[in-house]
Amino acid sequence: MTKAYTIVLKLGSSSLVDESTKEPKLSTMTLIVETVTNLKRMGHKVIIVSSGGIAVGLDALNIPHKPKQLSQVQAIAAVGQGRLIARWNMLFSQYGEETAQILLTRNDILRWNQYNNARNTINELLAMGVIPIVNENDTLSISEIEFGDNDTLSAITAALVGADFLFLLTDVDCLYTDNPRTNPHARPIVLVPELSEGLPGVNTSSGSGSEVGTGGMRTKLIAADLASNAGIETIVMNSDRPEYVLTIVDYIQHHFRPSRAAGNGSQQRFRELQDAELAALRRHGVPLHTKFLANDTKHKLKNREFWILHGLTTKGAIVIDENSYDRLLCKDKTSLAPAAVIAVRDNFHELECVNLEIGRRLSNGDLDASHPVQSVGRVRSNYTSLELAKIKGLPGEKIHDVLGYSVSEFVAHRENIAFPPQF
Ligand SMILES: Nc1ncnc2c1ncn2[C@@H]1O[C@H](COP(=O)(O)OP(=O)(O)O)[C@@H](O)[C@H]1O
Numbered sequence: 052m053t054k055a056y057t058i059v060l061k062l063g064s065s066s067l068v069d070e071s072t073k074e075p076k077l078s079t080m081t082l083i084v085e086t087v088t089n090l091k092r093m094g095h096k097v098i099i100v101s102s103g104g105i106a107v108g109l110d111a112l113n114i115p116h117k118p119k120q121l122s123q124v125q126a127i128a129a130v131g132q133g134r135l136i137a138r139w140n141m142l143f144s145q146y147g148e149e150t151a152q153i154l155l156t157r158n159d160i161l162r163w164n165q166y167n168n169a170r171n172t173i174n175e176l177l178a179m180g181v182i183p184i185v186n187e188n189d190t191l192s193i194s195e196i197e198f199g200d201n202d203t204l205s206a207i208t209a210a211l212v213g214a215d216f217l218f219l220l221t222d223v224d225c226l227y228t229d230n231p232r233t234n235p236h237a238r239p240i241v242l243v244p245e246l247s248e249g250l251p252g253v254n255t256s257s258g259s260g261s262e263v264g265t266g267g268m269r270t271k272l273i274a275a276d277l278a279s280n281a282g283i284e285t286i287v288m289n290s291d292r293p294e295y296v297l298t299i300v301d302y303i304q305h306h307f308r309p310s311r312a313a314g315n316g317s318q319q320r321f322r323e324l325q326d327a328e329l330a331a332l333r334r335h336g337v338p339l340h341t342k343f344l345a346n347d348t349k350h351k352l353k354n355r356e357f358w359i360l361h362g363l364t365t366k367g368a369i370v371i372d373e374n375s376y377d378r379l380l381c382k383d384k385t386s387l388a389p390a391a392v393i394a395v396r397d398n399f400h401e402l403e404c405v406n407l408e409i410g411r412r413l414s415n416g417d418l419d420a421s422h423p424v425q426s427v428g429r430v431r432s433n434y435t436s437l438e439l440a441k442i443k444g445l446p447g448e449k450i451h452d453v454l455g456y457s458v459s460e461f462v463a464h465r466e467n468i469a470f471p472p473q474f
């Protein structure tokens with residue numbers, strides 16, 4: 052291996068804790084520590100996203116099942132997170148490696164400078180040779196500010212630091228056509244060139260396979276989609292042989308020739324793609340895993356766009372007309388004027404992140420309720436929903452006349468508008 056990569060390794064709870072006894076899987080953790088140490092010695096930078104705080108807390112407090120009450124879960128996480136990080140520390144210290152704990156909620160990346168601070172801190176740790184270990188701050192997290200699952204958090208972390216690879220280590224070998232725990236006929240999916248085209252014949256609806264996991268394969272697909280949008284390749288693999296991370300990185304670098312342009316195609320084409328890649332894996336002695344290819348540079352989101360689309364929680368919606376949307380998309384990149392706005396939905400404060408939707412305008416200027424609206428992107432609005440309801444449809448110069456003040460002639464400045472990659 053020659054090129055130095057930045058690699059995010061996400062470990063699910065079921066990989067770190069026995070799902071029934073809740074006892075630590077120390078042998079797996081040791082293998083992970085060895086793998087991370089080896090990757091570091093090869094010149095790669097590694098960030099761990101470690102689940103397991105709640106599962107470890109359940110074990111420490113002798114509580115058999117995760118309670119429903121939020122405050123109890125938060126208390127359990129406070130106990131478990133300390134133990135979890137102590138375990139990682141103890142194992143890494145055997146190899147002379149230093150670790151750092153980073154606990155995040157969406158509140159911590161609410162402002163652009165906070166998001167950048169988080170990046171700077173992680174980069175500084177990497178430069179110091181320290182291994183950052185990230186988890187959601189479950190003790191303080193409530194639904195409004197939570198990432199919800201560590202698959203999503205790991206994708207956001209990977210995008211934050213501009214990683215090359217995101218490895219989701221879990222308790223199955225790869226993505227299958229169906230849950231392999233319940234369907235013995237489920238077939239492996241080893242290559243996904245284009246997640247946005249959907250996955251013909253793949254069912255991930257059964258959720259988590261273990262009592263300690265969150266989200267199952269569904270949240271891994273969401274994470275892969277986010278990472279792909281940020282230009283990061285995602286790999287789903289089994290955590291029982293973490294040293295295979297090295298084999299897989301080596302295979303991707305030296306043997307795998309991605310052809311994302313081909314897309315997934317029809318169900319028949321998709322199956323052929325799987326057969327061809329399975330044969331290649333066997334030929335090169337590479338273990339089963341799923342590769343989700345990344346968007347190319349042209350279709351990859353810039354940092355700030357990623358932050359607006361995926362880092363921030365969204366409230367309400369601003370509905371604009373199609374022509375205004377086309378103007379926002381075009382190359383000269385205009386800002387969003389109040390004249391474009393047809394309707395405002397739900398309540399939001401200024402500079403909160405709001406869904407941007409397109410709808411049809413009736414001749415009286417109102418929204419045509421008989422026509423479906425379509426979500427197209429997100430904006431950070433300069434005005435609250437109440438203010439916008441008063442100034443919608445007006446030219447920017449009229450804002451002062453109506454409100455008695457004007458923060459800006461635009462509803463949202465260009466830098467606060469983001470769209471998913473356009474293919
Ligand atoms: N199509 C599928 N392919 C593979 N696994 C699936 C699929 N659908 C559901 N699953 C379940 O997803 C589980 C992995 O997710 P999860 O339990 O959340 O693990 P982790 O704790 O590693 O995040 C598997 O154990 C499996 O039961």
Ligand SMILES: N[C@@H](CCC(=O)OP(=O)(O)O)C(=O)O
Nearest residue numbers: 064102103104105200201265
């Ligand atoms: N933040 C939580 C884990 C949440 C989560 O997504 O769990 P998992 O599906 O096991 O990766 C914890 O530390 O217990």
